[in-house]
Amino acid sequence: MKSPSATLLAEVRTFRQNHPDARYVDLIALDIPGHFYGKRYPVEMLEKVAAGSPLKLPQNAVLLGAQGGLFKIGDYCFNDGDPDANRRLVPGTLKPVTWESQPLGQMLITSDGTEAPIEFEPREVLAKVLERLQHQGIHPVVAFELEFYLFDKQLENGLPQFARDPLSGDADDQPNLHIERLSRFSDVLDDMAQTAKDQGIDITVITAEIGPGQFEINFGHCDDGLRAADWAALFCRSTRGVALKQGYRASFMAKPYLQFPGSGMHVHVSLYDAAGNNLLAAHQQQPLRHAVAGCLELLPHCMPIFSPNHNAFRRLGGTVNAATRASWGFEDRDACVRIPDSDPRNLRIEHRLASADANPYLVLAAILVGLEHGLEAKREPIAPLNEDRNSGTDFPVEMLDAVRAMQQQPVLRDKLGAEFVDVYCENKRQDHLAFQQEIHAREYRWFL
Template identity: 95%
Template sequence: MKSPSATLLAEVRTFRQNHPDVRYVDLIALDIAGHFYGKRYPVDMLEKVAAGSPLKLPQNAVLLGAQGGLFKIGDYCFNDGDPDANRRLVPGTLKPVSWESQPLGQMLISSDGTEAPIEFEPREVLANVLERLRLKGIHPVVAFELEFYLFDKKLDNGLPQFPRDPLSDDADDRPTLHIERLSRFGDVLDDMAQTATAQGIDITVITAEIGPGQFEINFGHCDDGLRAADWAALFCRSTRGVALKHGYRASFMAKPYLQFPGSGMHVHVSLYDGAGNNLLAAHQQQPLRHAVAGCLALLPHCMPIFAPNHNALRRLGGTVNAATRASWGFEDRDACVRIPESDPRNLRIEHRLASADANPYLVLAAILAGLEHGLEARQDPIAPLNEDRSSGTDFPVEMLDAVRAMQHQQVVRDKLGAEFVDVYCENKRQDHLAFQQEIHAREYRWFL
């Protein structure tokens, strides 16, 4: 068996042979806010890193806020000397970038698996959850679904405009599920799918959603939770780039229009043992009920992860298939936790609460923590919506309330890491306060 460095070195050399015109590769990772940060490396230097040379980036790059600035969080950022931290190359992720004007490559990097991983790095948080489950003999299979909107490339005084229908040149301003919209926007959607496939992402179903210019992309079920979250993160980056190339903007913003549905991140999760048996289907599906109960118990305490910003909280309630309470149900899209109809082999939950702009590593980590908690506690859930349409428990819909609910919940701290929870909650608190510092024109209209 090849050593990790030998495998990486072979990957880089093969890439260079297949793409001799590429001189630089973007080494990228997702920060707490769900944005990519990194460095652009000459490809010959990348070969040295693959061979074992150190790869270091500032530790505090993970802590960037929604606008890219740093907040004082404990001793981080301003009292720690801004130290570097080791990163590693993620094997299998070196791919060409087709949406830039010049030949370019990109590759994921991470601190997980290094000698001193960053406790609050999103990929490391998920890696820890997955490793704990692996030691318990639990192996998740995961599939993400992401909704997004297309807009015209030009903004109107900072506001989004409906995309132009390429066949009629009219604005696509009507809510519809018609499949003809897939044909009218076929060029850009096909390029998005092909580009994602070139990135190693398993794209399956493409759907025209209800909102004008809104679509959904489904990914294949993956038995590697880290890779499944990698796919979701990389898809967001490539889709935005491809859209610009075609004269559009693509956005995973949770609620771009008040009058139309928001964009969600739906996550399908099933759990298997080492022999491939579906753990949720055992004993007349009693473990499924326990897992659902655990998800619902932790859901109100993970809201800063599922709805990570002010706009994401706007998405909850008031429109189609957006839950207002922690609930579950069989084949019910109004529920936070939906149980799709399936045979026992493929029995799974579909977690529907997270917004499309949430961090996929953290969303999956929080869902798996809820499932794990439920299997441990062995409690029965509240009534499903199929039996009681009013069933459900409240969750916080204001950011500061959500942060308080998360920061002091001991199970969440144990499952996701106390250091991560403290850092993440303070990051969200500071983001919220920074957002409140700007006076909107509406305030002058109302109060001047």
């Protein structure tokens, strides 16, 4: 077997041979709010990193707020000297960037697998959860589904406008599921799909969703949870870039229009043992019921992850398939945890609560912790919606309440890491307070 450095070096050299005009490569990682940060490296310097030279970025880049600012969180940011932390290249992720004007590459970097991983880095949080499950003989298979809106490239007074139908030139303001919308927007959708495939992402089904200019992309089922979350993160980046190139604006914002459905991140998860047996299907599906109970028990405490900003909470209780309580059901899209109809081999849960702009690493980590907790606790879940349409437990619907519910939850502190929980909750609290520091024109209309 090749050493990690030899494998990476071969990957970089192959990229240079295949893309001789690309002089730079963006080295990128996802921060807590779900934005990419990183550095643009000359490709020849990337060879040195692949060969073993140190790759360091500020540790506190992970702590950036939604607008890129730094918050005082414990001793981080302002009392720690803003130290660097080691990162490593993620093998297999060096790909061309085709949506910018100049040839370019991009590659994921991470602190997981380094000598001193950053405890609150999203990818590291997920890596620890997956490692613990692997030691227990549990192997998740994961598939993400992401909804997003296309808007006109130009905003009007800061507000999004309906995407223009390429054939008629009119605003695509008719919400529907018609297949013709896929044909009318085929140029940009095909470009998005092909660009994603060029990034190594397994794109499957494309759907025209109910909102005007709203679409959904499904990814293939993946037996590597980190790679599945990588796909979701990279798809968001490439899709925004392709949309701008094609004359649109793409957004994974949770609720861009109050009168139309929001955009969600649906995650399918099944669990297998080393022999390939579906753990959820054993013993007349009793483990499935336990796993569902664990997910529902922790769900109210994971709301800052599933609804990571003020706008995401607007999506809850919306017009279509957006739950207002922690619930589950068989083939029921009103449930937070849906059990799709399948044979025992493919039995799985579909977690439907997270907004499309949530951090995919953290969403998957929270779901897996819920499943793990349920399998350990072996409790029975509440009645499914198929039996009782009023079944469900309440969860917080405002950020500060959600943060309080998350921060003191002992299972989350144990299984996601107490340091991560404290840092994440304070980041969300500070972001929410910063968001409130602007007086909207409506306040003057109401109260002046």
